[in-house]
Every structure is written in C-alpha cells, then in structure tokens.
Amino acid sequence: MDYKRLVHKFLKYAHNSDLTMLHYFFRFSFALIAGVVLGSSGSATVGQANGQLVGSSVTLDYGTFNGFANASTGIIYFRGVRFADAPIGDLRWRSPVSPPTKHLGIVNATQFADACIETAQITVSPGTSEDCLFGNVFIPIGTHVDDKIPVMIWFHGGGYQLGNTHNAPPELIMGSSSRPLIFVSFEYRLGQFGFLGGTEISKNGELNAGFLDQRAALQWGSNGR
Template identity: 25%
Template sequence: MTTQQNIGTHTFQTPFGKILALKENGVIKAKSIRYARSERYKSPVPLEVAEFSEEIIDKIPVCPQNISPLLERLIGKTDIERFHPDESTQFLTITRPENLNKNEELPVVVWIHGGSYEIGCGDLPTSDPTVWVKEQNIIVVSISYRLGLFGFLGGDENRPANLGLFDIIEALKWIQKNIQSFGGNLKNITLFGQSSGGDAIAHLMISEGVENLFHRAIIHSAPLGFRHKRQKMSSEFFRKTEFLKNETNPLKMVEKYVNFLPSFNKYGLKSSMPFCTQYGYPPLCNEEESLEKWKENAKKYDVLMGLNNDETAFYVKTAEKGIYTYLPHKILNKIVRRTTEFIYEKPANIFAENYISGGGNIYLFKIHSTLNNYIGASHCFDLPLIFANETAWKSSAILKDIPWKYIFENGRKIRSLWAEFARTGKISDDSEKPEILHLRKV
C-alpha cells in the first residue's frame, strides 16, 4: 500500500496516483491534496490524477477572504505568510496514525470548518487533529472549499448558488475512491462540522448526489436559526455585488463587498451571516420542503448534534464598541441566553424532534463551563476540546483564566465519546463523560 521514501516522509500509492506525506508527532499528514479545480462561478471539476510533488507544500491554500478582527482578537493572530490565496480552493488534508496494523481500516472523520461561509480553511492550526488521531486511532480528513462570493452567493446560471456545497460533495467522492489507500474504512465516514460547517452538514443530509458518501454526522453549533426566509437578503446581496463578478483580482472582490453589509441590518439577526446555503437551487430543495426531507432521510444517518451553553457571548460580551459595552452583566447574560436559544438551541431541538419522527438515531449535547470565566462556554469553546493543540489555543481570549489542563482533560473524554460515535453511531451509557457535557439520546 505504501512505501517509505525517507525519514520524515511517506509516499502513499493510491488510485489517484502517488501522494507524498509528512511524518510528524506520531501521525502521517498528506497535506493540501487538490481534489478538484474550478473556474470562477463554475462547478468543480474533479481531478483524475494527483498533482504529485517531490516536496511537501509549505503554504496553506485558502479561499480569498477578509481577515476577521473578532477572530483575531478572540482566537489568535493570523500569520498571513503561512497562507496562499487561491480562488479554486478545492484541497484536503489527511491525518492518520503513523502505525497501522496490516489490513486495518480506521473510521474516517471528515472535518468541515466553520467561519460563516465567509472565512477560514480546513488546515488552521486551531483545528489540527493530531492529538485526536493519535488518542483514538482514527483518520481525519480536513476539507477546504470555496467561500463567500465564490462559493455561497448566487442567484442565476451565470453565478450559481451553493458552489461551496458542490465542492464538499466532490471532496467526499474523492474520499470514497481513495481513502482505503490511507487505511480508512470507506463504509464508515462521519462528517464533523462546527458553526457554518455544521450547517453545511445538515444541508448535505438533504442534498442531491450524496448517496453513500457518508454515514454519520457530528454537528456543533450550527446556526440553524439563520436558515429561514433568507431569499430577500440573498437577492439584494446578489444584485449589489453584480459589478464585482468580472473583477480580475479576487482580493479586491472581498475588500469591496463589505461596503454593503451594513445595509442588510434591516433583515435582523441573520444579517450577521450574509452568506449561506440557498434553498431552491441545486443541490437543495425549497425551504418549505426541508423538514420533510430531513425526516425522510433520518434512517440514513446517525446524528450527534449540539451547542455550547453561552454561544453568543462570543459576540455580545466581547464587543469593543456599541450598545453591549454599556449594559450591566445581568442584562448581557439574558441577551446571551435568548439569542443562543433562538439561533442554536431551539432549532437543534426542532431538528431532533423531526428527526426522531422519521425514525432516526440522534443524540443532543450541550457543553458548559464549570469555571467562573466571564464569557462561559461561548461559540468556539468546543474547538480546543476536540483539537487539543495547546500552542495554537493557549493565548486565545475565549480561554482566558481557564487552565489548559481543564481543557485537555475534559476534551480527552469528549474526544473519546465522539470517536465512539464515529465508530458505531452510538454512545454507551457506561462511557466516561466529563462534567462539562450534558448528553442525551433523544
């Protein structure tokens, strides 16, 4: 299956061709594998043969995007020298244990990153799966896909909607064809996503063209409360950005569209996520058909779904200007609770009840902070629990005053539970659960 090239590297022989990987810290990483190519506003075209290189790619390809001041402040500074903007952002990275038993096939977890369908990529240090892969003997595939204007805003045949979803589907097809060459079990694929990545997974569950591409779903902090009645806002955004469609410099495109975002405030809370999947365009059904579609498909996918108790504290309690900076702590807590319920918690409960009525297998969870830290278990609090990269997370403002040992030990138990679910679709009542986790089978 594989041949060792030299110390520190590994060459995989796959149906796709030879793929060079790096051995580091007890895992093997095949970085930035291009699975497809695309022209602007065109469907992704799968690659038939690997673009083999004798060197490990150093810079991480990302979809052109604006750096988020909020994430810079709360999670960490972006070292832009590490990244390379690429409008055709169809890449994936595979992380697997360094040593496998002969003929062993491991469960595969496919990481679909969040970032409001606007920012991020699959290969950020804050989502490095090395610890999880080594601890739980799983394979993690991290996907990058088109974002923003390039992947999640459309409205006609010249600028189609949902291109980022089509990218993810192409990546899943690539995984089906090739993951056995890396020691993965193509019949045990779990999609795992946070925030908009979780929202994308929920919508992949009702997309056309995904039959047998995955079997389970782990959905963190999906903003399903933002999915309703977006058509007017999306259409207005689409019209206002028409003049940018032929701009040759993609970085100028992302610099300019932000000028229109304040005009969408009239659409309420959902204007804080201007890009999204769009109902009524392939591969999705109309919005009014979505709940029934989830019910129809409920027996196809095991689901583990949930949120952090204080999701919106990430935005409300960390504002540097505006009305929130003047409100008393008690009022801020009420705003956090109500907005968390509206955007995340109630939609998750509705999803679960609907899913159960279709005969599905679904678990709901909620993560709390048991420490007296100011923003509690906010949006993204779950990420260092799963992706236990201390170097990337130790200076994060959302973990201020929280010992890393607390994050690591609670996270170790969650990593074990989530891997159990990825293997079997179940979580035993006898499995050890951390104090910060409330988990129930619906």
C-alpha cells in the first residue's frame, strides 16, 4: 500500500475542509486524547511550560490502560483498549454496549487484543475471539494535550468477512505524514457475527452489527470515554 499517498490525501482534505468530518477528526482527537489522557494519573502527563505532554498511561471511567513510548519510532502506543462490552451471550447480534459497563482495573495496553472471528474460520483460532471490540491509539511523542492535530481513523478492509487491525503499521502511516498525525484503528464484528442476515436476526437482534460497532467506536472517541 502507498501510505504516503494515502496520508497525503487525508491531510489535504483535513487542511482544506470545514466539513463535518474534519470537525469530527478534531473532536475525536482531543475528546479522545484529552478526555482519555488528561484524566489519567501517574505518567499520563508531563508538565511543560507550553502545556501538558501526552504520556503512556491512560485512565478512563472504566479502567487505567498502560501503554508504552518508543523513542526510536517516536510513537506512544496504546493497544487493545476496550471500547465496548464483550458482544457475547445476550449481546450477540445486538448493538454494542459502549462504553464498557464494568471497571477493568489496570490493563496492560502494550499488546494487541484478540481480533474478531473471520467468516472462514471453522474453529476459533488463537488470537481471535467473539470478545473483540478493542481499539488502538498511536500518538506522536511530544504531543501536548491542547494540540490541534488531525486523527486518522482506520477500519480495516476484507469485505466484512476477514481482516483485523494488527497488520496496519502505524510507523509507516505516521512516518509518511509531513506533519503530526494521530492514528487510531478499531476492530468490529465480521461475517456471521457482524453481518448475518435473516428474519430471526431482524426480529431478535440487530442487522449489520459490525456497522454498529464502527459507529460505537467513533462515538466512544468523540465522547472522550
């Protein structure tokens, strides 16, 4: 994939547009980053004369997520940040419940969480699960909580049947940008768990649950959960 071309198109749009999407990018940027990081403790922020720096620990209403900063890539990594309850049991084929309803305590957010089960899987492969509604946030080191920089939100492809966030390299995407860029990716239900049709589902659940996951992810970010 030509990441430089992709990022250039995004930044050109973000620079020239006053449309709702640009507002949403900025709103997501520091509703998420300020709402997420400013509310954190410990190493979350570092005092500076020109404002607080984003750090590597994030406290939300429902838990504290400890990521890590990599000086060689210039990125702060938060992986496997839950944005909704597990869509299992009574929540299978229904709208996601976001933000999560249970407090998670302290969470290691240095590794990717499970990806969603793909359509072709006969068995549940290691690293995949129905419990898969997680996001990943990648922030340039040196970002201040009051900075106004665009956020690229990425939902993976795969025809709604396969794919995950694990193969999107934030280093290449962010490194292809000529200006600071926050990169965020989300998992969403696939195939039979996200896009199963039929009258039984329409009567007793929600059609296109995978799209509802995507919408919930965006709302989670804009609300600064």
